[in-house]
Structure formats: C-alpha cells, structure tokens
Amino acid sequence: MDPSTFVADLKKKVQVSVDHFSDELKKIRTGRASASMLDGTLVEAYGTTMPINQVATITAPEATLIQVTPFDANNLIAIVEAIRKNQTLGLNPMDDGRVVRLQIPPLTEERRREIAKQVGEKVEDCMISLRNHRHEVLKLADSALKDKKITKDDYDSVEKQINSLITEQKNKTESLTKSKETEIMTL
Secondary structure (H helix, E strand, O other): OOOHHHHHHHHHHHHHHHHHHHHHHHHOOOOOOOHHHHOOOEEEEOOEEEEHHHOEEEEEEEOOEEEEEEOOHHHHHHHHHHHHHOOOOOOOOEEOOOOEEEEOOOOOHHHHHHHHHHHHHHHHHHHHHHHHHHHHHHHHHHHHHHOOOOOHHHHHHHHHHHHHHHHHHHHHHHHHHHHHHHHHHOO
C-alpha cells in the first residue's frame, strides 16, 4: 500500500469541507447586497422546486439593492413567495410586475454581533469536519501499520503530512473567517 494515498484521500475530503465552509460564508448577510445571498432559496416553478438562480437572473446593481429578473414573468409571484418564506434572509421583496427588488436594510450593531456568532458556528462546524477527516485517515493509516502494509517510518511520514495539511487548511479557514467578520462589522 502506498502511504501517499492516505494524504491524497485526506486532501480531497478536506477540500470539500473548506469549499463548503466558503460557500456557507458567502450566504451570510453582511449589510452589502450580494447575489449569493439568495443561494439556497428554492422556488416552486413549473411544478417542481428549483434553485432561484435557475428561474431568474440575480444582480446587485447597488450596495443596498438586489434585483431578481425572472426568465418567465409567470414565475414572479413564486419568486416573491420563496424569498418571503426564507426566514434567514429577513427581506421583504417588492415587485413591479417584471422585476423583484430587495432593499437590504443597514445592520444594527446587535444584528452584526448575531451574524458574527453565526460565522463562529460555521467555523466550528468546519473545524470539527477537518478533525473528523484527520482522525478517519489516521485510523486507516494505523490499521495499515498494524497489518504491516506500511512501515513505522511511512506511518510517521504520513502523520506529519496529515498534520501539516490540517494546519494549513485551518489557517486558510481562519483567514476566511477574519475577512468575513471584518466585512460584517464594517459599517
């Protein structure tokens, strides 16, 4: 068994976790309009549930405005309802019969702190995921060592590479977190 397979396996798993964390951060509201704020909003259209970006074009023409232009005007009411039902957004959509406009109200200090806590929870979830992946791969390497498929030196090398990779990803996650918290707390 090649010891590098353990590290390669871990890299894939860790990358998925960090990408998911990054996507989750994009969904968090910062007081500035962003089309990605509507990611995860599902619309009932054509008899099925679809992501909003599959039934409309989403733009942020101003810092405090999101504009949703449906591909089919018949879906306008469904889009408005979907946005209104999404409690995590807390937005009140307005439509003029062709376009849905979402005015992003400025965040209060209290709300900024709540959002910063949400970021902290997502960071912790990501760190837990990274640790779980690390333990899983180390357990496989330990099992391979016991079965004499790899040597003790190979195991030590794999363990060192794994710890290095986890530390690197942890630093990347912390960097993403700091920039998001700065963005949230900036007026």
